[in-house]
Amino acid sequence: MMNAKPTHTFTNHDVAEHLRLIATLKEIKGEGRFHWLAFRNAADVIDNLPEDVNDIAAAGTLTDLPGVGKGVAEVIEQFLATGDSELAGKLRSQVPVTLVELTEVPGLGAKKVARLWRELGITTLAELKAAAEAHRIRELKGFGAKTEENILKGVALLEQRRHARTPLGVARPQALGLIQALREALPADAITAIEPAGSLRRWKETVGDLDILAITPDPAQVMAAFQQLPQVEEVLLGGETKTRVRLHGGLECD
DNA sequence: AGGCGGTACTG
């Protein structure tokens, strides 16, 4: 039986990444929020799908998926068949794809990346680093010395982290440990619900940081307890409803 | 046709 097992078989994750690429390029291009957000949402849906997106496409029921309408479905079909899409192609001709990695520098979003590109001609991490070191960034309106420092830190972090992501097998037990510790540190009714989020929740093979989500009647109490856990090395940011810390070992956690 | 979250940091 020649039952068609195409040479180009793409996983749900491949599709999701393609949709994310489109979303980011659209965002850099300056399209309105909801245009690109739709693609990012759809990407998350596909990424978490238990079924194979190839089967769904074959059945012609892509648009039954939440967040997948005519536009996204079209892109998915093209991608599954060719490994690319017209939309992505058009976007690539308008925006350098290398800008996408700049977007991964913490503190840099699409807006800033777009300006760095148009106003300073920066398209790569190396160029970004050079410009920051030469203090060319702070010349831009809305950018300051602090932003420049953060960019330098961010680039360094990215260069390291790129080759040092944490395996799920290490990260998950740590997260579960934090959750348990938090529960034990507080009265039972202080936390309505608490669970891993982000890449942890999506069972990605490696994670860049830990995300934990808690539902509580008293956020301040939980934030305080979180910051005082023994696992915490340094509080990077402490808000009323959100806290970011660095754990012993370097892993960061929200 | 109309809606599409909320907070924290920077300048």
Place this chain on the structure above:
DNA sequence: CAGTACC
């Protein structure tokens, strides 16, 4: 305060 970035 406005603009931006992130969860």
Place this chain on the structure above:
DNA sequence: GCCT
């Protein structure tokens, strides 16, 4: 863009 997608959903209601």
